[in-house]
Amino acid sequence: MRARSRALDPAAPVDQTEPADPAAPVDQAKPVDPAASVDQAESADPTAPVDRAKSADPAEPTDQAERMDQAEPADPPLADRDSGRRLTARRGRARRRGKARGIERPWMDVRDLWTEALAGVLARPVRSALTTLGTVLGITTLVITIGVSATAGNQIVGRFDALTATSVTVVVPPSQDPVPLVDWSGVDAVRRLAGVVSVAALADSDDTASVQVRANDVVSPGDVTGQTMAVVGASPTLPAAVRGRMTAGRFFDAGNIARHDRVAVLGDQAAQLLGISSIRDSPAVFLKGQAYTVIGILGEVEREQQLSTSVILPPTTAEDQLDLGMVTRVLINTALGAAKQVAHQAPIALAPGAENALAVTAPPDPVRARKGVQGDVNGLFLVLGLVSLVVGAIGIANVTLVTVMERIGEIGLRRALGASRRQIAGQFLVESTTIGLLGGIIGAVLGMVVVVAVSAVRDWTPVLDVRLAFGAPVAGALVGLLAGLYPSLRASRMEPVDALRS
């Protein structure tokens, strides 16, 4: 600019030595930013026709000379002038780049934005903490919902795996043929199949589904001692096949079967009904006029639970006494994952050539089951979590709006310091996003702690998705960002004049 004044005014050089001018004494010593050489080009512009025509050349040496002066250190009094020159220089550069009118644009370092926003959040820590509550609740609910349902689903599937997924049942249709479709020895053929853990055959019939059974032979009037229960024949491997346990005595063995012994094993509930708790004194039960010695009590039956109220006889005895000679069901337990294959092979092993006559009950596809379970659990709570999130967002929006209104003076000041509307909006957006992010992090942590705690109490294995752990804070931040949109807009629309007045 000095260059311009000189160029315009022939007397300008005098200016440099003239002490009357308040600015003059400092003028001489003025250190110029190296960038100031650009000054020439820029400062010329308002007056350029004159300038260019008159002084395009003469000004150049002057400027050179001025640049020579730069070596000297800056005095404080020069600071303001200096800045003016630097800025002008900057404008010059900007103009060269073709920027509109060459004035520097407001600009903010991301770190400054973050510092300002964080300071804004921390200025009122209690309020910020309370503001995060809504998001915390929402995110916690979501994480718990998703986490617990995944955990529980996994658990249900686990139980399903342990029992149903390894259970195969072959049902033998009743036939009039004297030669049975499935022989008792067919069980052995099935046992040899790969993946079979245990197997047992069972014989029951409609005729023996309800048989009067008494624990003693004394008939006393008015005293009901008889119970109605089912009587079945079974192979000696039954306890393993139904995953039960002998609570007293033992199950009958091959010897009992071979000898056609009149022995019986009672289901635990049947024993209770009949008043038999111990087999030490060899109790007997009476059915269809015959006495059978009770040699064991079968309890904790997981499969075919109706067996716990049944009287179980050796197949030979059952055939002799009750005409229960035909195998009606074969219970198979398989190794995990083998059910499908065993279900296919067992009928062939049991009744070669007539496998299609047998009905097989195999477990459903476990994957589908897991999805079904999770779907059931998720729906409602997911909605609940989303509702809490929306409430949280409204909370953040509300508080941020109040904060904006409280900080009108601050907004005015920042505008006076050169902050653009966008920078003001940016600060409030970052503040609300930070609050949302904090809520998301706290919510995710709380939610995961709850999932782990629930799992610990219920003896489950907690299942936590990594995507959930990282997604939850992001969701919180997103909520904060959305919630901050309107308040930030309000803040940025404020006129600095009005804002400073308040």
Added chain:
Amino acid sequence: MTGLPTSVPPDDDTVIVPRADAVIVPDADTVIQLVSVDRTFDSEPPVHALRDVNLTVRRGEHLSIVGPSGSGKSTLLNTLGLLDRPTSGAYWLDGVETNTLGDLERTSLRGSRIGFVFQSFHLLPYRTVDENVMLAEAYRRPRPGRGRAGRRARAEEALERVGLAHRFGFRPDRLSGGERQRVAIARALMSEPALLLCDEPTGNLDSENTESVLDLFDQLSQQGMTLVVITHEEAVSKRADRRVRISDGRLTEESR
């Protein structure tokens, strides 16, 4: 820049329309030049807050603007501070014609050329004194040699300049009114402005603190800072080199 004979750099597509009445081009030592500035508020009836105001402030001058409330003082301040646009007339600030600038450019110009000092200090209560001062550099690209890393040192330098070296790290609520105003002045100095624009700087201060702030103004003025102080206090305006009075939107130079 419109309205002045101007050479157009080849890459600039601004259309320049020469205007007959604007021939005065401020030289480099003119910080403020108002040329027949009018400001009318469109109310019913229209309020003429400024009428044909002409004002030139040279670099290093200490000017006070006095006037009763309602005289247009605030409008003049807002106009000078680029917070408001004149309805007509030209305002040159530090060699830049501001009327044709866009909002962003005015904002940037305001931040870089003008240091504001307010009656109510406008310090952020939740930031320390140094952080308040450092705020002045937050909204612009760092100038060469004035990087972000040296900002704290420069803030401390500015605080030293206003005599508050012993208050680093304090919060504003622990300072007296006079000290707070000096922090605000340090903040204004931080951006190396061409102009210190003070709006009733002593309005909230007792006489003792007023004295200390005015002494600081004198000191700054001696160092070559351009000061424009808007006040209604006699004691404040007496210190200025030049005094203009505004009444009913018109400016009159006061001789003394």
